Amino acid sequence: MDGEGKFEHRFKAAVEKNFDQSADAYDRFEERHHLFETLTRRQLEMIEPSLPERILDVGCGTGISTLALHQTLAGRSPNIYAIDISERMLLRAKERCKSLRGIYFIRGDAENLSTYFNESFDAIFYTASIFLLPGFAESLRQASHLLLPGGVLSISYYSGLFNEKGEDAIPKAFPDQKYQYGAVPIRELVSCLESLPGMRTTRVDFRIEVSRDFLFDFLSIPAQSSGLFPKIPYLERIPKVRELCDLLAERVDPVFMGWELLIARKR
Template structure:
């Protein structure tokens, strides 16, 4: 096994473990701040005028994105298929969406979608998940083959924390701090999307000011705190995260969270738009 593959496997194992520990924390965070619902609804808005009937939700977590998709499409009766690698996350997702018709959950690897699905989809969503996939390029390649002609990929990407000038807030406040936002640099992600045949990708920035409490709630999620303090057990990370947030908002004020939406449309959609004009 080469070094890169070994790193990817260890990273995926760590991600699965952290997310198994994160189900309760994600739900508590979402109840207070509604971030992932907001991201999902915005992604759905950005794919208009597409009106998908069959959707794949990749990295669905505790089902927040899946529920948001279903609610936002009330009256359209879509079929939504959702996949995640964490069984504990999926238990919560199934409970959250148990009353919904046309919603199906599967445990599986987002980097091996073709082994999980033989059918095609009108839209595939990666809501706050793509940056946690070392093998994101293979996942996107397989996802593109699962799209019908005219289908669309919709991605929300965590770009980081920034000051009012757009500079990295963590690097500014803690020059010595090593913090990796995820496994996927934005440049590599964009290049990968642009390399998909017969597609066109657009990017939309989304930044908003965040409070100290928001930062603490977000960064204390096990899967997030591991990025800040990977060598410490979870319970030992919490006081470190608290101190980190206190110092961050003192050294950088205001602090903004940044996300990027990437919408990749296939040739069939582009052709239909040209015909309409």
């Protein structure tokens, strides 16, 4: 294994560990703020007039996006296949969706989709997951091959925290603070989508004003706080996250959370 391969392996192992630790926190956050349900429903609005019946949910986490897909498309009785690398996340997802028909959960690596799926899909969703995949380009390449003609790739990408001028809020408020939003720069993601044969990409900026409580609940999730304080044990991160959120609310008002919504249609 070369140096780059070793880095990706370590990063993937760290992501799996962080998300195993994050299942409870993600569910508590979602109960209060409904962010991932909102993103999923917004992604569905953007693929209209498409009404997919066979869907792949990549990086489904605790099943919030999977449930939102099923509820929004209930009239079409969709078949939804949902994949995640975290066993603990999948246990939550299965519990969340246990009474619903047509939902199938698979524990697996999102960067090797063709290992788990031979069938084709009308739509493949990456809801708040693509920026955590070091091998995102291979995942998207395989996803594009799994799409039927006319099918869509739907992606929500966390682009950061901003002030009302659209400037990155973290370095604006804390010049010495580094915040790793994810493994994938947006320019590389867009370039990758544009390079996929037969795909046409639409990109929309989606920003929501967020409160100090929202920020703390989000940034204190283990998988998120590790981007701020990667070398500090989780319990020691919490007071640091609280202090950062208090100071950020003082120095940047209002604060907006930014998402890039990308839709790639297969000709």
